[in-house]
Amino acid sequence: MRILVVKGDGIGPEIVPEGQRCLEAASEAFGLGLTFQEDFIGFDGIKKYGHACPEEVIERIRDADGALFGPHNNVDYPPEHQAYANPSGIIRRGLHLHANLRPSKTRQGVPAHVPKMDIVIARENMEGFYADRNMHAGGGEFMANPDLAQSIRNISRTASTNIAVAGCDFAMQRRKKVTIIHKANVMKLTDGLWREACLDVTSKYPELEVEEVILDAFAAHIVRRPQDFDVVICSNMYGDIFSDLASELAGGLGLGGSINASHTDCIAQCAHGSAPDIAGKNIANPTAMIVSAAMMLTWLAVKHEKPAFNLAANAIEIALSTQLAKGRTRDLGGDMDCDEFGAAVAVRIKA
Numbered sequence: 001m002r003i004l005v006v007k008g009d010g011i012g013p014e015i016v017p018e019g020q021r022c023l024e025a026a027s028e029a030f031g032l033g034l035t036f037q038e039d040f041i042g043f044d045g046i047k048k049y050g051h052a053c054p055e056e057v058i059e060r061i062r063d064a065d066g067a068l069f070g071p072h073n074n075v076d077y078p079p080e081h082q083a084y085a086n087p088s089g090i091i092r093r094g095l096h097l098h099a100n101l102r103p104s105k106t107r108q109g110v111p112a113h114v115p116k117m118d119i120v121i122a123r124e125n126m127e128g129f130y131a132d133r134n135m136h137a138g139g140g141e142f143m144a145n146p147d148l149a150q151s152i153r154n155i156s157r158t159a160s161t162n163i164a165v166a167g168c169d170f171a172m173q174r175r176k177k178v179t180i181i182h183k184a185n186v187m188k189l190t191d192g193l194w195r196e197a198c199l200d201v202t203s204k205y206p207e208l209e210v211e212e213v214i215l216d217a218f219a220a221h222i223v224r225r226p227q228d229f230d231v232v233i234c235s236n237m238y239g240d241i242f243s244d245l246a247s248e249l250a251g252g253l254g255l256g257g258s259i260n261a262s263h264t265d266c267i268a269q270c271a272h273g274s275a276p277d278i279a280g281k282n283i284a285n286p287t288a289m290i291v292s293a294a295m296m297l298t299w300l301a302v303k304h305e306k307p308a309f310n311l312a313a314n315a316i317e318i319a320l321s322t323q324l325a326k327g328r329t330r331d332l333g334g335d336m337d338c339d340e341f342g343a344a345v346a347v348r349i350k351a
């Protein structure tokens with residue numbers, strides 16, 4: 001199977017190769033037959049193709065079996081490249097990657113802010129408050145006068161249903177509990193439609209325990225009793241915010257892996273951004289990228305009905321947890337460099 005590797009900006013060129021290194025180790029140990037091909041988005045895309053998110057690279061991601069996708073620092077692109085949405089948004093919408101699954105869990109040896117948590121934020125990926133990708137033509141943000149800015153938020157029954165199905169399916173493989181987040185008591189039409197669509201879906205999963213929690217109350221509950229949540233279904237921006245919070249509660253942003261997926265395509269992409277403040281120093285934590293790579297293998301196992309990919313994903317998870325208990329990067333109080341940590345995980349995968 002062919003994996004496209006896009007390093008991206010900031011710490012991307014440091015963490016993405018560690019994700020690849022772990023996939024190579026897993027491929028060797030479990031006979032997965034993965035091959036890797038590099039392509040360019042972001043600053044490298046501007047250099048090579050004259051565009052930060054070239055159409056041809058999007059097509060190559062679509063053609064590949066999966067992709068390792070680094071973060072992007074689009075706010076620093078030259079002004080002429082800032083007119084379009086950021087590369088992540090373009091790709092998620094272009095490939096209709098409707099589900100963004102973002103796990104966060106406490107692990108032995110990793111200093112966390114909560115004693116125990118194992119949660120997945122199932123984040124809607126196509127619409128919500130992201131006005132830069134909400135319109136067929138024209139911008140979703142505008143100013144009626146110099147002192148009044150407005151933006152468009154989209155909530156559709158289709159997108160809400162799609163993420164609810166992805167979240168429920170994921171919960172069926174886990175502890176069989178879903179929490180639906182909304183603010184339907186105030187935003188009666190938008191969050192009201194979201195709530196209705198999610199509850200329609202959950203009614204078809206009688207084995208699941210289902211609860212609804214109001215957005216702001218959830219911010220308190222995830223800190224106070226994170227152990228009570230399993231899969232948490234959120235609209236786009238709510239999910240973005242809560243997944244950062246969940247990563248940080250578990251120990252830090254460098255832990256937050258994720259996949260962006262549809263039924264046909266999947267890209268492994270960290271929940272965190274490009275961290276330009278620590279780029280180029282070999283001190284970034286590659287854990288999120290490695291977690292994301294393992295999640296992509298699980299997705300491939302289901303799509304192609306190949307149990308070896310599941311075994312490989314589990315092996316990466318176990319190797320990662322074992323390594324994190326023994327030694328970590330500086331963000332987690334350790335003294336390991338980014339490449340040293342990735343190499344140590346790869347050795348454990350093959351052990």
Ligand code: ATP
Binds near residue numbers: 011073274
């Ligand atoms: P962007 O504009 O691309 O979102 P950002 O710096 O605003 O970048 P993040 O990249 O999400 O936002 O990170 C915020 C901070 O968290 C970073 O400045 C960095 O210190 C820390 N951080 C994020 N990812 C990692 C990582 N993998 N390893 C170590 N620290 C990280």
